[in-house]
Amino acid sequence: MKTDSFKLRHIGPSTRDLSSMLNTIKVDSIEQLIYETIPDDILLKQPLNLDSAMSEQEYSAHMQSLSSKNKVFKSYIGLGYHEACLPAVIQRNILENPGWYTAYTPYQAEIAQGRLEALLNYQTMICDLTGMELANASLLDESTAAAEAMTMLFSVRSRDQKKNNVNKFFVSEEILPQTLSLLKTRAIPLDIELIIGDHQEFDFSEQFYGAILQYPGKSGEVYDYADFVEKAHLSNIKVAVAADILSLVSLKSPGSFDADVVVGTTQRFGIPLGYGGPHAAYFATREAYKRNIPGRIIGVTQDTNGNRALRMALQTREQHIKRDKATSNICTAQVLLAVMAGMYGVYHGPEGLQYIANKVNASAVTLSKTIEALEFKQLNSVFFDTIRIQADAKKVKEVAEKHDVNFFYPDSNTISISLNEATTIEDLNTIVSIFATVAQKDSTQIKELEESNIISSSLKRTTAFLSNDVFNTYHSETELMRYIKKLERKDLSLNHSMIPLGSCTMKLNAASEMLPLSDPQWGNIHPFAPINQAQGYQEVLKKLEDQLTEITGFAATSLQPNSGAQGEFAGLMVIRAYHESRNDHHRNICLIPSSAHGTNPASAVMAGMKVVVTKATEEGNIDVDDLREKALKYKDNLSALMVTYPSTHGVYESAIKEITKIIHDNGGQVYMDGANMNAQVGLTNPGVIGADVCHLNLHKTFAIPHGGGGPGVGPICVAPQLVPFLPGNPVIETGGDNAITAISAAPWGSALACLISYGYITMLGAKGLKESTEYAILNANYIKERLDGHYSVLYVGERGRAAHEMIIDCRPFKANGIEVTDIAKRLMDYGFHAPTVSFPVAGTIMIEPTESESKAELDRFCDALLSIRQEIASASSENPNNVMKNAPHTLAMLTTDNWEFPYTREQAAYPLEYIAENKFWPSVRRVDDAYGDRNLICTCAPIEEYMEAEV
Incomplete structure (x- = not known):
């Protein structure tokens, strides 16, 4: 066992488990499974051209070396970005947890x-x-x-x-x-x-x-x-x-x-x-x-x-x-x-925030007066944290950079200085010394901050804020640590059990990938810092772009879109710019299959396109005849097709090359939604299937954690003809020669999170990436076979295989009075988050185990679904008082003196033996969505309500 291999730590099933899983699936090897799953004409003939995999220890040293190439200057650039002080209790208990x-x-x-x-x-x-x-x-x-x-x-x-x-x-x-x-x-x-x-x-x-x-x-x-x-x-x-x-x-x-x-x-x-x-x-x-x-x-x-x-x-x-x-x-x-x-x-509460704000403003006032004493003119009359000094920007910049200081220079005669929470009196004196050097005068030492009075009474805040109890209780580290832990215990995350969400790819987010995020050499770089101060970042981001370009089979990559949906929009805007460069301004029709993600049509409308929906066959595939008919009908105005591959139904459609050719033959471009890229990496790619642009969900396939609903990163990779139009930025030059305007605020989007995906690819290497995809397909088909005969898989490939995910049909259970929601809620009692519910087909669940889950965890999940299947069989539409309809069961229910249900407490909370070893308790019973929408309350209760409750 190669203990220094990251692949060993990332991929769940062990080599000992492999033969048993292959036997269950009824194949002799993974290679046979892949042959029976993916059309042969789209399989890669050569391995990915990537560097050899690093061990975790090598990667750690590598990132340390790269971080030393970042010059962490004191940054007063502002423009919406300011150095901040992350409380250690939040860093340790949330960011690193x-x-x-x-x-x-x-x-x-x-x-x-x-x-x-x-x-x-x-x-x-x-x-x-x-x-x-x-x-x-x-x-x-x-x-x-x-x-x-x-x-x-x-x-x-x-x-x-x-x-x-x-x-x-x-x-x-x-x-x-x-x-x-x-x-x-x-x-x-x-x-x-x-x-x-x-x-x-x-x-x-x-x-x-x-x-x-x-x-x-x-x-x-x-x-x-x-x-x-x-x-x-x-x-x-x-x-x-x-x-x-x-x-x-x-x-x-x-x-x-x-x-x-x-x-x-x-x-x-x-x-x-x-x-x-x-x-x-x-x-x-x-x-x-x-x-x-x-x-x-x-x-x-x-x-x-x-x-x-x-x-x-x-x-x-x-x-x-x-x-x-x-x-x-x-x-x-x-x-x-x-x-x-x-x-x-x-943590800070209203008084703490007031202290921080007052200190920032007092620092700006003090700095302004001290620099003015050096006979520089300060241009702002009313300000909070930013002053503008009239001076020779070139001279100031030369001196400032020698002191490891960044200002913002809006023109040749103006210096903008934005102060922040981390600015100390020592920092202020450094700034004063810079201007004293430029003025060739002795520097005045600031010893204390002046009281702020620069904000006029008409602009000053007089209303209270953060009066709720939660903002006035947890100001010691002990109390906040316990509050964070109390909330954490109410949430089911990957550190408890697998989250088998179809199309969402909840895989391992390895600690070695995450560690650089806590390093100030990566964390304290302003997005508009001069490029030569961010050479470590530049190397990582350029290498990641090259890695993603190789993986997708395209020509170039932009990391700017900071979510999958923004990646969709960016891809479509690049297609739009391409058509306009050819005087095809009229091309505005976007064909979208009926099974597509909801973001697809929403993004198309945002990009100024008209959506035309194409049909699906009974097998769940794109209806090629309907697609061809609509492509021909709209050929004069066809802009793009948006397609997900493998399909949202969990199938590698064999007609994909024919589909992309139809679009190209009629003047359109093919946008591939990268939601299911976890089933492509190392085996096939968007370039091979004939796509022109795709976005990648780095928070899915490439291991950035979901974070409870974000962050996400959605870079786009493009074919040669679209490279000139990759998005730019107005402050730091990036993008193509004919770049579209910005997609996100920062030049490289969520750059800090990109370090995670860089680590994932770098530590797996070409072989590990390919095996990750193979094991994702293996795990999905293992679940499919274990559930065979108890649940119906709605769509499969031509040889009866699922891709990396599958859709389980729960609609027949309505005869027993059981809806798909009941299954989702009952899974909580078994210690699992539900798979994706009612997408893309109402009344179904879509399961994606990913490559990171072990055979033991897959078996626990399958055992849970098989046990639930027996509970469904025992249910009756005439009697809704059953274990399925009452799920989930809370600890409060189980410990009450009164038990009025026609099943035992053990059946409710511990239906299988494994649950007792690691029981997760839902903190509330089934929520009433309709009640909440009718009585919309979206903030904490005022402190007065807490006081009334105490009385």
């Missing part, structure tokens, strides 16, 4: 109450600081959130505005540059006309539907926007405000001056810079827009017993339900980072 970072999106609320509570805290914090009524559970970054605000306000235009095609959107010239770039990206396909200008000179008589302001502005100046918002509303113009979260502790909230939407990032609430992400954006708005708000909302409801419970609210507006009519294509949020930012608020 698989109980938090391996959890899945909380679709099964009964076993996700801990992270749901953490997200409710986050939403409450955002509502309090912004002064708004409703907040979601995070978005991808500030610029994406701003773009979502623009499109949401576009969709809620008045009837007259829609009738008159009012499409102008005002953008303040104080907006962050990366946000402006992303607004352009989103506006173009929707025919939204952006008007960029000075908000103080805005003509309200023009035909606008909305506006966006930056608060404070990118220059650091704090403007009083109250009059602007009032005049805008008189002209039926709705206003979004992009606000710095920490400044809202000191400045009056946008809600107090009647903003309609408030967006921003919570990065400076304890989240590392990470060269651009991942960071949780926030989005807050009026309750009137609850049906239009993008992303997920956590709400309060009740369970079967009427006890308080949490769950995701108003899901019917989301892309997985509404598809091309969804509020957005947002699928992955930044839950792990939102949890951390929310805990930062819990």
Whole structure:
């Protein structure tokens, strides 16, 4: 046994288990299984051209060496990114804790109450600081959130505005540059006309539907926007405000001056810079827009017993339900980072945040006065954390870099300095010495901070915030540690049992892949730092791009999209740009199979395309005749086909090359959804099947953890003709020669998370990657055979094999009164998270075990499903009082004096022997989604309610 082989640690089944599993599947070898599963004409003939696999120890040393090439300067660049202090208790107990970072999106609320509570805290914090009524559970970054605000306000235009095609959107010239770039990206396909200008000179008589302001502005100046918002509303113009979260502790909230939407990032609430992400954006708005708000909302409801419970609210507006009519294509949020930012608020509380904000502002005031004493002019009159100095930028930069300091230089005569929580008096004196050197004067020493009085009374915050009990209790490390642990115990994560979600690929997120995330040499690099200061990052990101390009069989890769859904949008926008470069502006038809993910049609609409759905055959495959008919019908306007491979039904369709040829013959491009790439790596690839672009879910196939619903990373890989159009960035040059405007705020998206996938590929190597795919297929087919005769697999390949996942048909159980939801909830009693429920076919479950699960764990899962099958057989539609309908069973139920059920406590909680060794207790009974949607509550209860309860 090669104990230094990462492959040994990553792949679940042992060599001893292999023969037994092959015997169950009725094949002689894995090679035979692959032959019977994947069409021969798409199998790779040569192994992947990747470096030899590193051991974990070699990889650790490798990353340490690369990290030393990063120069961690003190960064005062700002532009929405600031050095922050991550409390060690949050780093150790959340960021570095698989109980938090391996959890899945909380679709099964009964076993996700801990992270749901953490997200409710986050939403409450955002509502309090912004002064708004409703907040979601995070978005991808500030610029994406701003773009979502623009499109949401576009969709809620008045009837007259829609009738008159009012499409102008005002953008303040104080907006962050990366946000402006992303607004352009989103506006173009929707025919939204952006008007960029000075908000103080805005003509309200023009035909606008909305506006966006930056608060404070990118220059650091704090403007009083109250009059602007009032005049805008008189002209039926709705206003979004992009606000710095920490400044809202000191400045009056946008809600107090009647903003309609408030967006921003919570990065400076304890989240590392990470060269651009991942960071949780926030989005807050009026309750009137609850049906239009993008992303997920956590709400309060009740369970079967009427006890308080949490769950995701108003899901019917989301892309997985509404598809091309969804509020957005947002699928992955930044839950792990939102949890951390929310805990930062819990740990510091209102007084702690006030102390931090006051210190930052006092530092800026003190620095401003000290530099002005050196006879430099400071240009901002009212500011929170950013000052602008008039000086020779070239001279200042030369001296600053010698002191390992980065400022931002908007032009040759201006230096912008944004201070942060980590700025010390020693740091301030270093900055002063830089300007003293430039001025050739003696440096004045700052010994203490001056009291801040630069913010006028009309702009100062006077309203209370974070008054809820949760923000006023856990201020010692002991208390916060216990609170985090209490919430963690309510959540089922991969550190308890397998999470067999079809299409979501919940595989091992190895500790050796995760460790670099805690290293400040990786964490403290600003995304707009000069390239020569981030050489370690540049080597990793370039190598990862090359690895992904090789794996997909394409020509180039962009890491910028920071979620799978954003990758879809990016891919389609690149296709759009390609067609336009050929004067094919009219090509706007996107063919999408009926089985596609809901994000596919939503992304196509966002990219300005018209969706045409193609049929599926009875076997679940794409109906090639219907596809050909529609491709010919729309050949003059065909833009793209969106296809998932293997199919969402878990089958390698043998006609895939014919399908891609049909599209190319009719002038279109083929977009391959990379959701199922875990069934391709090392065996086939998108280039071989004839695709032109694909996105990859690094949080699925390439081992970035799901984090309870995010972070995600969704890079796109493209064929040669699409390389020139890969997305750019307005601050740091990246992308193709004819790059489309930005897809995310940072040049390389969530760069810090990309280190995980780099580790995964580097430690597995070509052979390990191929074997991972083979074992994913092996594990899926093993489950299929073990369940054979008890459950029906809905779709299989031509030789009767499943791909890496399969769909189990649960619709026949309705005769016994059992729905697929009952199976999902009963699995909780057996210690398992349910597979994917009712997608892509209602009344089914889709199972994907991944390569990381051992035979022993697969057997426990199969034993659970077989036991449940017996319980289904015993159920009756005439008597809903059964173990299936009452699932899940909580500890409170089992320990009550009264037991009024027609089955034993043992049957309820311990139906199989293995459960007693590692029992997981759902913390609530089955939640009532409808009740919560009718009585929408999306923030914590006010402290007064706690006080009343005590009385």
